[in-house]
Amino acid sequence: MIAVLVIVAVAAPWLTAYDPDAIIDPSYHGPLSPGGSHPLGTDTLGRDVWARLAYGARTSLFVGALATILSLAIGTTVGLAAGYFGGLVDAVLMWVVDLVLTMPSLLLLIVLATVLPPSQLTIPLVIGVIGWTTFARTARGEVLTLRERDYVQAARALGASHARIILRHLLPGVIPGVVVLAALGMSGAILVDAGLSYLGLGVPLPTPSWGRMVSDAQTYIAVAPWLVVVPGIAIAVAVVGFNLIGYGLIDLVGERR
Amino acid sequence: MVVVTAACAIPLDPPPSGPADGGGPPRQGGVLHLAVPEDPRWLDPARGYDTESWSFEQMIFNTLVTYDEGTAIVPDLAASWTTSPDGRSVTFTLRHDVHFSSGRPFTAADVKYSIERLLKPSIHSQGAEFFHGLDGASDYIAGTTADVRGIRVAAPDRLEFTLTAIDPLFLHKLTMPFAAVVDREAVERWGEDEFTLHPVGTGAFVLVDWTHGQHLRLERNAQYFRAGLPRLDAVEVTIGLSPQLAWFKYQRGEIDLAGIPSAEFQRVQADPRYRPLILSRTTLRTQYLGLNCALAPFDRLPVRQAMNLAIDKHRLLELIDGQGVVASGILPPDMPGAEPLPGYPYDPDAARAHLAEAGLASGFESTLWASRDENSMRLAQSMQQDLRRIGVSLAIKPVDFPALIEAVRHPGMVPLFLLGWEADFPDPSNFLTVLLHSRSRDTNNNTFYANPDVDRILDEADPLLDPSRRFALFHRAEVMIVHDAPWVPLFHPVGSAVRNPRVRDYILHPLRPARIEQTWVAW
Numbered sequence: 001m002i003a004v005l006v007i008v009a010v011a012a013p014w015l016t017a018y019d020p021d022a023i024i025d026p027s028y029h030g031p032l033s034p035g036g037s038h039p040l041g042t043d044t045l046g047r048d049v050w051a052r053l054a055y056g057a058r059t060s061l062f063v064g065a066l067a068t069i070l071s072l073a074i075g076t077t078v079g080l081a082a083g084y085f086g087g088l089v090d091a092v093l094m095w096v097v098d099l100v101l102t103m104p105s106l107l108l109l110i111v112l113a114t115v116l117p118p119s120q121l122t123i124p125l126v127i128g129v130i131g132w133t134t135f136a137r138t139a140r141g142e143v144l145t146l147r148e149r150d151y152v153q154a155a156r157a158l159g160a161s162h163a164r165i166i167l168r169h170l171l172p173g174v175i176p177g178v179v180v181l182a183a184l185g186m187s188g189a190i191l192v193d194a195g196l197s198y199l200g201l202g203v204p205l206p207t208p209s210w211g212r213m214v215s216d217a218q219t220y221i222a223v224a225p226w227l228v229v230v231p232g233i234a235i236a237v238a239v240v241g242f243n244l245i246g247y248g249l250i251d252l253v254g255e256r257r
Numbered sequence: 258m259v260v261v262t263a264a265c266a267i268p269l270d271p272p273p274s275g276p277a278d279g280g281g282p283p284r285q286g287g288v289l290h291l292a293v294p295e296d297p298r299w300l301d302p303a304r305g306y307d308t309e310s311w312s313f314e315q316m317i318f319n320t321l322v323t324y325d326e327g328t329a330i331v332p333d334l335a336a337s338w339t340t341s342p343d344g345r346s347v348t349f350t351l352r353h354d355v356h357f358s359s360g361r362p363f364t365a366a367d368v369k370y371s372i373e374r375l376l377k378p379s380i381h382s383q384g385a386e387f388f389h390g391l392d393g394a395s396d397y398i399a400g401t402t403a404d405v406r407g408i409r410v411a412a413p414d415r416l417e418f419t420l421t422a423i424d425p426l427f428l429h430k431l432t433m434p435f436a437a438v439v440d441r442e443a444v445e446r447w448g449e450d451e452f453t454l455h456p457v458g459t460g461a462f463v464l465v466d467w468t469h470g471q472h473l474r475l476e477r478n479a480q481y482f483r484a485g486l487p488r489l490d491a492v493e494v495t496i497g498l499s500p501q502l503a504w505f506k507y508q509r510g511e512i513d514l515a516g517i518p519s520a521e522f523q524r525v526q527a528d529p530r531y532r533p534l535i536l537s538r539t540t541l542r543t544q545y546l547g548l549n550c551a552l553a554p555f556d557r558l559p560v561r562q563a564m565n566l567a568i569d570k571h572r573l574l575e576l577i578d579g580q581g582v583v584a585s586g587i588l589p590p591d592m593p594g595a596e597p598l599p600g601y602p603y604d605p606d607a608a609r610a611h612l613a614e615a616g617l618a619s620g621f622e623s624t625l626w627a628s629r630d631e632n633s634m635r636l637a638q639s640m641q642q643d644l645r646r647i648g649v650s651l652a653i654k655p656v657d658f659p660a661l662i663e664a665v666r667h668p669g670m671v672p673l674f675l676l677g678w679e680a681d682f683p684d685p686s687n688f689l690t691v692l693l694h695s696r697s698r699d700t701n702n703n704t705f706y707a708n709p710d711v712d713r714i715l716d717e718a719d720p721l722l723d724p725s726r727r728f729a730l731f732h733r734a735e736v737m738i739v740h741d742a743p744w745v746p747l748f749h750p751v752g753s754a755v756r757n758p759r760v761r762d763y764i765l766h767p768l769r770p771a772r773i774e775q776t777w778v779a780w
Contacts, residue, residue, distance in 0.1 A: 023642050028575040030523040033266075044520075045576065045635055200629055205653045206638050219501060219631070220520040222267040 002241040008057045018048035020055040021206040031224040041226055044216060049227065052208035053234055059209045060190050060238060063124045067189040068182050070128025075135020076178055080166050082136070083143025094140070097133045105130050109192065113201040120203055123196060127189050134185070135178050142174045176253040183246035187239040194235050210235050269524045273510035275758040277533040280779035283762065287778035288491045292503040292512045296469055296496050301453035302437035303375045306383045311434050312770030316475055316492065318437035318458035321349055321368065321416075322428055326764055328541075328593065328683035330428050334363065334438060334459065336414075344423040344722050351414045355482045357440040358463045365416040369408045371438045373397065376405065380449065384435030390427070392419040423720045425727065429682035432769075461487040461774040470497055481774075488762075488777035513757040513778070519632060522578040525755070537753040538765035539582075541589045541680035543688065546625075546640065546745035547665065549672050551705040554621055561742035563611035565601035567647045568640055574748050576635050584746035586739050587688050591767055594685045594728030598739055600746070608647045620648025626664060627675040629655035636747075637675055665703035674703065677750070683768060685731035690715045693738055706743035 008015060018024055023046045024038070032042040040049035082093040112126045146152060152169050160168075196202045197211025210231040217227030299305035302314045323333040332338075335349045355363040372391075375382050376398055388394060393406030407419040420427060430436065443457035456464055459482070462475035473494040477487050498506065500516055507515035517525050517535070525531045548555040548564060555561055570583045582590065585600025612618060625640065627633045634655060641651045651673070656664065665671050678701075680687045691697055694715050695707035711734050718730035739746075752765055763776045 021642065021645075023572070023639060028572065045638055200655060205634065205655075206641060216631070216634075219518055222269075223520050223524060224266060 002238075002245060005057050005061065005238055005241065008054050015054050016048065016051040018051040020047065020051040020208045022047065024048050031220065031227060033224075034226055040230055041224065043213070043227055044220060044224075049213075049230060052213060053210070053230060056208040056210045056213060056231065056234070057238075059203055059207060060193060060235075062120075063127070063193040063203070064186045064190040064238075064242075066121075066124035067127035067131060067193075068185045070125065071131040071185055071189075072135055072178055072182050073132075074129070075132035076139045076171075076174060078132070078136040079139025079141075080143055080170060080174065083140040084147055084162070084166055084170060090140075093136070097136050100130065100133050106195070109196060110199065110201060113196055120207070123193055123202055124189070127192050131185060131189065131192075135181055138177050138181055139174045142177050143170050146170055146173045176249075180246055180249040180253060183242055183249055187242035187246070190235065190238050190242070269521065269528060270508045271530050272508060272534055272755065273757050273759075275780070277758040278761075280761070283488050283775075283777045284779060285485075285488055285777070286490045287488075287780075288493050289489050289760070289773065289776065289778060290493050290495070290511065290513045292495045292498040292506060292515065294497065294499060294503075296467075297473075299453050300456045300464065300467075302434045302439065302456075302458075303371075303380050303382045303384065304453065305434060308770055313473070313475070313494075314434045314437060314456075315460070315770060315772055316462040316774075317456050317460040317464060318434065318439065319355075319460055320434065320437050321351075321431050323432050324766065324768060326766065328591075328768060330432065334368075338428075344425075345421075346417060346419045347427060348411075349416045349418075351416065352482060353414060355459050356480045357443075357457055357459055358478045358480060359440055359443065359457050360480065361440065361442060363438065363459055364413040365410040366413070367438050367441060368416055369404070369410055370441045372408055372436060373405050374439065374444065374449075375435055382435065384433060387430045387433065387435060390420050390422060390424050392421050423722060425720065425722050426682050426684055426686070429684065433681065462492060472496055483774070487774040489773065492773070507755065507757070510757060513760045514754055514763065516754055519578060522580070526578070531755065534755045534758060535753060536756060536763065536765050537580075537751050538767055539589070539591050540750060540752045540767055541592055541683060542677055542750055543584055543587060543589055544581075544636075544675075544677040544747045544750060545584070545587075546747060547671075547674045547676055547704045548743055548745065549668075549674075549704055550707070550743050551668050552672050554615065554617060554623075555672060557615050558741065559611040559615040560617065562601070563608040563615070563647065564644075564649075565742050565745050566604045566608035566611065567649070568643045568745055568747070569603045570747055571603070572639055572643075573636055576639055577632065577748070577750065580753060581748040581750040584748050587693070587735050587744065587746055588685055588731075589680070589749045592680065592685060592688070593683050594724070594731055596728075596732045596735075598736065600739060601742075605643075605646050612647060612649075618648075620650065622650045622652070623672045624652045624654050625673040625675065626654045626656060626661055626671045628658045628661050630658075633675055640675075666699070668698075668705055671703075676703070680768060685728065685735070686715070686719055689731055689734050689738065690719055693743065704743040706738070706741065708737065708741055711737050711741075 024042060028046045031044055032038055034041040038048050040053065043049050078093050082090040108130055109126055113123060116122045152165060155165050155169050193202060194211030197209040198215040202209050202212055213231035214228055221228050293309055297310045297313050298307055299310045300313055300317065302318050305311055305314055319334045321333060321335040322330050325331045334352060334355060336352050338347055338349045340347050351365055357363060372388060374380060376385050376388055376394055378398055391405055391407035393402060396402040397405045409417040411417055438459060440457035443455060444452045447455045461478055461481050463478045465476050466474040473496060475492045477490055481487065501518055503512055503515045504518050506512040548561050550556055574581055574583055586598035588595040625637055627637045637653045641653060644651050665674050678688065678692060692701050693706055694702065695712050698705050714730050714734040718727050721727040756763055759779045761777050761779055763771060763773065765771050
């Protein structure tokens with residue numbers, strides 16, 4: 001499923017003859033039904049829905065991936081530091097994690113997305129900056145067990161530097177856990193992006209995004225249901241797909257252990 | 258399976274059934290059911306300045322003069338009036354048969370009281386400025402006099418207004434609900450701030466119940482001075498219905514009048530069951546793209562003209578379901594004194610040539626501010642694509658409407674904006690002087706356009722009473738403004754609604770909310 005999405009996103013320019021932003025329908029008398037040269041019809045501005053959907057896959061995957069990488073980077077770093085150093089460092093970092101967790105994330109997202117200037121990068125940054133806490137907790141949990149292992153103790157006894165211990169001996173142990181989270185986080189980020197776009201806070205117009213496609217067309221649900229149903233299915237496919245990958249990874253990691 | 262259902266539209270539900278016309282002479286009685294998205298902001302005429310407040314204030318109150326079905330001034334509480342030869346004073350003779358709904362007879366002193374109340378600084382009325390031209394108004398506002406000299410009660414049925422200068426619009430100003438006559442006793446009983454909850458006037462209806470956020474009920478004023486009116490027994494208003502929900506309730510026959518959702522417009526218009534029920538009326542409105550003449554690159558004429566040539570207005574009109582006419586000038590075509598103008602054609606090649614002339618052949622970047630509602634966003638994206646064709650890259654900034662109104666007043670903040678203007682009076686000055694005189698730059702001239710020659714013509718035209726000379730001057734000014742191109746005039750929208758077939762004699766007005774004292778229900 002995800003492979004198809006990635007292919008669509010990468011190959012979007014070859015899969016459709018239309019510019020997703022350009023107004024195709026020469027004279028507008030309502031959205032055109034699916035069929036003919038517009039396999040999924042046209043939208044409420046006379047743009048090709050298939051083109052917007054395909055380019056929208058780029059938006060969703062870009063936002064999801066960037067947000068997840070950011071979360072993963074921040075979260076893993078914090079988790080490693082907290083778990084390895086313990087004591088005051090751990091207390092302060094976990095206090096920050098708790099602080100971020102206590103804030104209602106949707107509200108925070110809306111505030112940040114409103115205050116920051118709209119750009120392609122704003123939304124993934126905002127989602128990433130808010131979503132790192134679970135990574136931090138998972139990484140810290142792993143480190144707490146790993147750092148008592150003999151090989152870590154041995155490395156420490158041999159006088160290895162903190163950086164070396166963390167990077168060579170702890171990080172590899174932490175990675176399987178956070179990668180599983182990353183797959184699940186990807187679907188979460190795509191969903192949050194869809195939600196923000198639906199609220200009109202997503203990527204700037206006219207960049208196609210699935211969430212905005214749903215919100216723009218919602219009053220047309222009786223007149224042109226495909227405008228709402230098609231991007232809705234796309235969001236569902238992406239979310240389910242990344243979740244399945246996540247669960248598959250859990251099984252894989254579990255077996256290896 | 259999913260794909261199959263997704264591809265089929267759901268058929269349009271029928272309107273409420275029943276014959277749309279006929280039914281003999283107007284029937285007395287019955288209740289009209291309306292819906293509004295939120296509570297009216299005010300039912301105090303001194304304060305309300307939005308369509309919804311005005312529509313209810315018009316039911317409860319009267320003014321000295323009003324408009325007929327068009328924009329001609331006709332008597333309301335006044336029986337007749339005369340204007341002095343110098344044009345600076347107007348004397349009204351009032352009707353004798355008018356009572357407030359409280360039973361108290363109406364006299365000239367009530368008019369004086371109502372307008373002085375409006376001018377009181379503590380009321381903060383947005384309508385006060387319309388009456389600053391009354392002789393003595395400034396002294397009264399400053400608190401140095403106890404009343405306004407220029408409003409003189411000569412007899413209980415005679416009232417004389419004196420102005421500091423000739424004002425051709427004075428009678429028009431008196432038609433605004435701001436000048437409606439309120440019951441002094443009710444104001445004093447409830448206090449200035451509570452009066453909006455207990456409004457008492459001379460109007461066709463009386464407010465009997467207002468449960469905030471839920472409903473509002475008005476019943477016929479048994480003492481109304483026009484015999485046989487109003488025809489309805491009551492008006493029942495459901496508060497808090499979104500336009501979409503109101504539409505569904507209309508289809509079920511629970512609401513008698515509704516707007517047509519944009520999504521459904523094409524189907525409703527094509528449906529013979531709906532056609533006889535659609536009401537529409539051209540309005541005195543112009544939707545425009547404002548170009549900030551104080552900000553580069555829009556400080557240069559060829560750039561502004563390029564913008565005018567680059568935008569496909571027919572397309573924009575299609576996006577609003579053809580509900581209007583393409584604008585070529587500033588004034589709406591129904592405005593008295595408006596003359597057809599050639600305007601700018603849609604010609605992207607010419608637009609590119611103009612940009613090249615300005616040394617911007619490779620285009621530029623700019624930001625368009627627009628209200629974040631669905632329609633504005635569609636219009637904005639259509640213009641974004643039009644401008645892309647001439648190399649202009651436009652970022653769209655969606656903001657809430659009040660924020661937009663506030664932002665455009667700051668010079669140097671908003672390069673491009675999408676706004677509309679609806680006339681307060683059927684007079685060209687209400688567009689040209691109010692929106693484009695350099696003096697208006699700190700109020701409604703949000704393009705910061707300033708042309709001394711235009712200013713001079715407007716100053717000459719404004720005080721003229723003779724319509725033909727007045728209109729000729731305004732036309733000259735409009736031609737110059739269109740050439741200077743501070744606006745891209747887009748279209749003049751048409752107002753529309755649908756009625757339940759039982760609703761008769763509900764007539765949309767070009768300038769004001771519809772009046773319903775003549776309206777009746779056939780069953």
